[in-house]
Amino acid sequence: MCYTCCNRSVREKVIEIDASSTETQFILPRSLYTTGSRTLVTLKLQNAVLVDASEMVSFPLLKTLSLISMKYPRDLFIRRLLSSCPVLEDLFVVKCRGDNVACLVVRVPSLKFLTVRTTAEVDYHQGLVLDVPSLEFLDIVDYTDGFCLVENSMHKVVEAHLDVTYSHPQQLLASLTSLVQLSLCLTTSMDAHFDGTIFRQLEQLKVCTCETTEWLDLLVRLLKAAPKLRFIVLEHFHGIRTGDPILGWNQPSRVPECLLSTLEYFDWRQYGGTEEEKQVARYILGNSGRLGLATFYPKSTNPVKNLQMLKELSMSPRRSSVCRFEFCGNYSSVSK
Numbered sequence: 326m327c328y329t330c331c332n333r334s335v336r337e338k339v340i341e342i343d344a345s346s347t348e349t350q351f352i353l354p355r356s357l358y359t360t361g362s363r364t365l366v367t368l369k370l371q372n373a374v375l376v377d378a379s380e381m382v383s384f385p386l387l388k389t390l391s392l393i394s395m396k397y398p399r400d401l402f403i404r405r406l407l408s409s410c411p412v413l414e415d416l417f418v419v420k421c422r423g424d425n426v427a428c429l430v431v432r433v434p435s436l437k438f439l440t441v442r443t444t445a446e447v448d449y450h451q452g453l454v455l456d457v458p459s460l461e462f463l464d465i466v467d468y469t470d471g472f473c474l475v476e477n478s479m480h481k482v483v484e485a486h487l488d489v490t491y492s493h494p495q496q497l498l499a500s501l502t503s504l505v506q507l508s509l510c511l512t513t514s515m516d517a518h519f520d521g522t523i524f525r526q527l528e529q530l531k532v533c534t535c536e537t538t539e540w541l542d543l544l545v546r547l548l549k550a551a552p553k554l555r556f557i558v559l560e561h562f563h564g565i566r567t568g569d570p571i572l573g574w575n576q577p578s579r580v581p582e583c584l585l586s587t588l589e590y591f592d593w594r595q596y597g598g599t600e601e602e603k604q605v606a607r608y609i610l611g612n613s614g615r616l617g618l619a620t621f622y623p624k625s626t627n628p629v630k631n632l633q634m635l636k637e638l639s640m641s642p643r644r645s646s647v648c649r650f651e652f653c654g655n656y657s658s659v660s661k
Contacts, residue, residue, distance in 0.1 A: 338364050338386070343371040345394075358382045370395055377402060382409040389414070394421040404430045414438065420447050428452035432476075440464040443471070455479070463501070465489055475500040483526075487511070488533070488562065498522065510535060510562050511543060527551040531558040534595070541574050541601060554583035557609075561595040561624070574604045584612045591616060595624040598634040607641045616645040622653050 344351035352374045362384050369391040377398040387410045397403055403426055407413070412435050419442040420426065429452070431439065436457045443451050443466065451471040460479050464486040467473075472491055479500045486508040491497070494511050499522045501507070507524070510533030530547060534540050540559075548554070591609055596602060610619060621638060623631045631654035639650060 341369040391417040393419040430454040432456040443467040533562040548581040552582040
């Protein structure tokens with residue numbers, strides 16, 4: 326059935342094969358690389374096995390490639406596959422256990438959109454190497470305690486979503502200095518080499534407040550590195566993770582420029598009301614000169630606890646005279 330679909334879709338310049346429902350491994354035919362491959366614009370494959378081809382692989386018109394839970398003949402195969410796509414713009418990869426790719430190398434000069442998913446179910450210490458000078462959008466999820474190496478500047482990337490357990494993420498972040506929108510969940514803090522990084526165009530920032538992430542340190546560094554920040558969201562992306570608890574809040578010695586002059590919206594989701602969280606909330610509210618709206622969504626479903634948090638937050642001094650405060654609890658939305 327899949328092979329028939331393959332032949333029919335080639336004439337339409339699109340191939341979509343999902344072998345998730347098959348009980349045995351579905352092996353894609355070698356003809357995938359030859360018959361009609363020169364006319365393909367979109368190729369989407371899921372839960373199948375790619376075989377090595379003795380023929381020269383070529384996808385001269387392919388612009389969209391999706392590889393979800395695929396098995397490859399060897400580590401170098403996917404490099405060869407990507408190098409055969411000279412106009413590829415959109416790449417979506419979900420790695421799986423036993424896919425035979427310990428290090429995913431993406432060297433595609435034409436690529437504009439890249440998404441890579443590597444969950445904890447995959448073997449640990451996976452690698453990612455990027456050489457994508459035309460990239461505009463980057464989305465990486467990697468829970469394998471692996472690494473990411475950036476070979477060339479990614480100065481065109483304007484939006485990035487990074488949810489990773491890399492031990493040294495600063496090289497990746499330092500290559501993304503043209504960002505306008507950034508979403509982050511990191512389990513390690515930045516070292517001193519990150520302090521010189523400036524995100525001059527960054528306007529929207531979302532930081533994960535997971536228990537084992539160094540989000541307090543990360544938030545301080547990003548506030549200092551983003552002078553044009555307008556929108557901040559703090560949110561607990563994940564469930565409980567094992568590991569050491571976060572360190573305490575260290576208030577910046579100088580108020581960051583973005584708080585004084587550009588921050589307009591502050592949104593805290595799953596606010597827990599811990600002592601560290603209270604300190605962060607008071608600091609943001611008390612130093613943001615242009616803040617127009619601060620919204621808090623409590624983690625607790627206890628009305629009594631929520632009311633106490635509401636009272637504490639509503640009494641916090643606000644530097645901005647136009648700042649509107651909203652606390653959206655389980656009983657009702659309260660504006661003040």
